[in-house]
Amino acid sequence: MARWALSLALLATTALAQNSTSRSSSTSVSSSSGTLSTASLITSGTATASKTSTSTPAFPTANSTTTSSSDLYLWVPELVECEEAVLAFRGPPVSKTCGVYVTNTSSFLELLPLDGSFTSLTTATFGWLVDVPAGLTVNVQIFASYNGKTISYTSNPIVVSAGNSTSCLATNEGQNTQSILSYASSIDPSFTYGPSSTASTGSSTPVGPIAGGVIGGVAALTIVAFALFFFKRRLNRERQRQLTAEHLEMASKEVSRPTLGPHSPSYVSAHAPLVHRSSLHYPEPVSHRR
Numbered sequence: 535m536a537r538w539a540l541s542l543a544l545l546a547t548t549a550l551a552q553n554s555t556s557r558s559s560s561t562s563v564s565s566s567s568g569t570l571s572t573a574s575l576i577t578s579g580t581a582t583a584s585k586t587s588t589s590t591p592a593f594p595t596a597n598s599t600t601t602s603s604s605d606l607y608l609w610v611p612e613l614v615e616c617e618e619a620v621l622a623f624r625g626p627p628v629s630k631t632c633g634v635y636v637t638n639t640s641s642f643l644e645l646l647p648l649d650g651s652f653t654s655l656t657t658a659t660f661g662w663l664v665d666v667p668a669g670l671t672v673n674v675q676i677f678a679s680y681n682g683k684t685i686s687y688t689s690n691p692i693v694v695s696a697g698n699s700t701s702c703l704a705t706n707e708g709q710n711t712q713s714i715l716s717y718a719s720s721i722d723p724s725f726t727y728g729p730s731s732t733a734s735t736g737s738s739t740p741v742g743p744i745a746g747g748v749i750g751g752v753a754a755l756t757i758v759a760f761a762l763f764f765f766k767r768r769l770n771r772e773r774q775r776q777l778t779a780e781h782l783e784m785a786s787k788e789v790s791r792p793t794l795g796p797h798s799p800s801y802v803s804a805h806a807p808l809v810h811r812s813s814l815h816y817p818e819p820v821s822h823r824r
Contacts, residue, residue, distance in 0.1 A: 591607060591609075591624065593609050593622055594609075594622050594624065594657045594658070594659060596657075597655050597657065597658040597659065598655065598656055598657040598658070599627065599654055599655055599656055600656065601624060601656040601657045603624055603625055603626060603656060604626055604680065604681070604685070605625065605685060605687075606623065606624070606625040606626075606630070606676050606677070606678060606685050606686060606687040607623065607624040607625065607687055608621065608622070608623050608632070608674060608675075608676045608687045608688075608689060609621060609622040609623070610674045610689045610692060612692075612695060613664045613666075613672070613692050613694045613695065614664060614668075614694070614695045614696075614697045615664055615666070615667060615668040615694055615695065615696055615697035615699075615700065615702075615703075616663070616664060616665065616697045616698070616699045616700060616701065616702040616703070617663075617664055617697050618661050618662070618663055618664075619661065619662050619663075619664050620659055620660075620661055621646070621659065621660055621661070621662060621674070622657070622658065622659040622660070623657070623658060623660075623676055623687075624656065624657045625656060625676070625678060625680075625685070626656065626678070626680050626685075627653065627654050627655065627656050628653065628678045628679065628680050629650070629653045629678060629679075630648050630652060630653070630676055630677070630678045631645065631648060631676070631677055631678065632645070632646040632648050632660075632674065632675070632676040633645045633646065633674070633675055634646065634666065634672050634673070634674050634675075635672065635673055635675065636670060636671065636672055636673075636717065637671040637672060637673055637691040642710075643666065643672065643709065643710055643713055643714065643717075644665070644666070644706060644708055644709035644710065644714075645708040645709075646660070646662050646674075646708070647660070647662075647707070647708065648660065648676075662706075663702055663705075663706055664694060664697075664702075665702045665703050665704055665705050665706045665709060665714065666694055666703070666714055666717070667694065667700070667703060667714070667717055667718035667721050667722070667725070668694050668695060668696035668697065668721070669693065669694065669696070669721045669722075670693070670694050670717050670721065671691050671692065671693050671694075672691070672692055672694065673688055673689055673690070673691055673692070674688070674689040674692070675687065675688040675689070700718070700725065703715065703718055703727070704727075715727050
């Protein structure tokens, strides 16, 4: 009986040892491939313990080119709609790509800007204006090609928190505008896309003042045009009246001028024949006789 009990104890000890060896082997393979399980690490930028009892690295305080690491790591803070989020990475000095995708999807919703200035850095921070809608669950992934293989790190799913504005949605470079707006509409059916829409007031572009200004300008131009038209018309009427008055005055002068007829004294004196003085007979003087 004691021999059977001893055999069972030995079998149990062997099984536990094999199980422990298997877990250790699985963890090392995952780490060597550079792809860390999203369920084992919480990348919120706060030092927490993972399921493998490995402490989360401290959030970097400055960019560096001296850190030596063959794996990628990404710190992702709380994401708030239309607010700046400061992320950080640690990894080898190679070109890196960082993107955001909706949880349980297979394509990036937006690529975050990691230009050539980040290639030589092994530890660095970078900013991202969260231009995705509140309520959306996303993952952030960073990946690179290093020593002939692809290494990557993916954050835990993060639910975007509501901010004070929605005016930034789908405004960053490298984002899928149509997909972001579609998610925003599906989360909030009352969402209206506009460059100045806000979550608190829901206001949009002030169309009223713009339309009022346009209508006022058109009305002012119309009034000026009518004023010029009537002024010109009045001026033409005044000129016409002056011309008419001058014509009437000239016509009245023509009517009042006397006509020289054959029986008028003026006509006779003007047309009487000239008589030579020598042909005139004067009466002789009467002599007075005594």
